[in-house]
Amino acid sequence: MAARYILSQPVALAVDVAIDEGLDVDALARGLELDHRAIQRTAYMRVPWESFVIFLERMEEALGGELVPAMTRRFVEKNPFSNFARVGGLFCSPQLLYRMANYVFGPMMFPVARFDVEELGSIGFRVMLTLPPDVRDCPVFFRICGEFLRHSPALIGMKPARAHHIFGVRQATFQIDYPPSLSLLARLRRFTDAALASRAFMEELQAQGERLRESYDALQESEETFRTMVERSPDGVMVLHEDAIIFANDALARMLALRGGPELVGERIETLGAPGYDVSGLLREAQEHGEAVALRLRVPEDDTAAAVPVEARALRARFLGRDALIATMRDVREREASMARAIDTDRLVTMGTLAAGVAHEVNTPLGYAQANLEFIDELLEDTPDLRELDAEAQADVLASLRDARKGLERAIEIASDLKEIGREGDVRGEVLDPRQSVEGALRWARAEVLQVARLHMALEACGEVIASRRRLSQVVLNLLINAAHAMSSDRRHQNLVEITTFASDEHACIEVCDNGPGMTPETLERVFEPFYTTKEPGRGTGLGLFVSREIVEEFGGTLHLESEPGRGTRATIRLPQRQAVTSKTATTSAS
Known part of the structure; x- marks a missing residue:
């Protein structure tokens, strides 16, 4: 070399x-x-x-x-x-x-x-x-x-x-x-x-x-130290020459349910990628930008096994006299599981926080339906035969039935939202209009927000995105709850929460703004830290914004906060529109 x-x-x-x-x-x-x-x-x-x-x-x-x-x-x-x-x-x-x-x-x-x-x-x-x-x-x-x-x-x-x-x-x-x-x-x-x-x-x-x-002794010692470190590293390490694996450590082999690193030597890197993942291209991207990339590896000997999620980094170096790409793979299965538990915990806490408001939201249409049914019942007690009622009374009965049906449909809709946001299961992306998630979150949070502020909505068309409707609703719900909890009911008529949707630069945007007390720069720096909260005990776990950002970034978007003391807070969600995501995927595949 x-x-x-x-x-x-x-x-x-x-x-x-x-x-x-x-x-x-x-x-x-x-x-x-x-x-x-x-x-x-x-x-x-x-x-x-x-x-x-x-x-x-x-x-x-x-x-x-x-x-x-x-x-x-x-x-x-x-x-x-x-x-x-x-x-x-x-x-x-x-x-x-x-x-x-x-x-x-x-x-x-x-x-x-x-x-x-x-x-x-x-x-x-x-x-x-x-x-x-x-x-x-x-x-x-x-x-x-x-x-x-x-x-x-x-x-x-x-x-x-x-x-x-x-x-x-x-x-x-x-x-x-x-x-x-x-x-x-x-x-x-x-x-x-x-x-x-x-x-x-x-x-x-x-x-x-x-x-x-x-110098030679020092070089030999350095090479032996390097090999020892690589072999004992808990992270998977592979060395690639022209997209062929020329070295792999045992940690990478164990990650893929193999006995040892030598089993991977000679394999082409593209054979290790799970469907939809261009491992070679992603590693080149990691090397060029000096940042970690997320990808999934296929378990070679077991087509039924779940793909292994890893965080990969790469750098160019000389290895055994050849130009090589050295990649490190960190298994993030446990981290993904922890994040999933954190998301579920945050969702359940939010449901508990909003339980009283949801009960009110359900009781209102049920009470409306009950009142109309009681009116019909009283009318039929006096005149059991509907044919004996005059035309005006018959019209009142039909109108009351229609109103009762509307109330019950509204209660069913709220119950359906409750079931949707509370259920566990598949959270893979689907094509959706972000306004669907916003409207679902609003049905949950409306009562909580209206207790302390006026609510203004401007839901413009913003294009379709690839995301989980349930998880996106959870993010918007967290932002609405944070806005409501930041304000005092004493100033209810002056307080304002605005939620808007719009399109910008091939992105679908959702903004939640309030004119509450705002945050200091010190608080703004820490709000995305897990378990950090400024709320009083019993009103939050400190996971909301941390979980929300993780969910948004999972679908290729960003969550950004702007806030100043006395001037309120603006939270902006930006998600790539479906055509932008499709175009980028096609470009990556072509390259």
């Missing part, structure tokens, strides 16, 4: 040039993983390639495109590789110098790059320098390399070589023609210098070897 770092010696050379040119090195290194002070003290630190590239690009901009000449001057005049040059000049041989550069020092200092060297006999060599596709390109790096290769013989007292180069994307090819060798006398003098320098050079090589060994 190509390393993403380089040794610090070439970075130190760039830092020295920046200092020579009077640049602000701190500014050049800002935001990078590059401690330029520590780098100047040692040649064996590891520096991320990305940081090195950005540092060079900033220097190039600061020097107005003159970075390469400045680097070359420093390379030739200051000779930062003196020990290397002395040993390379042991026989005053440019071949030896370049061999050491291309086969030892270049690959060692730049492990991120690949060196393909072709010897051209005694006249020179050709080297192709290539960067892997998963790292940042750096054209100025190639230009610097070309100048360094051309001037390298100057380090051992020779003339520069002749150099030809071709630059491409992430790649450069250099052909170097060796300069003439020195005289015999010059060679003897160089031999003496090299012998004197050999001890220091060997010590430098030994130190470098120790550093590399330490």
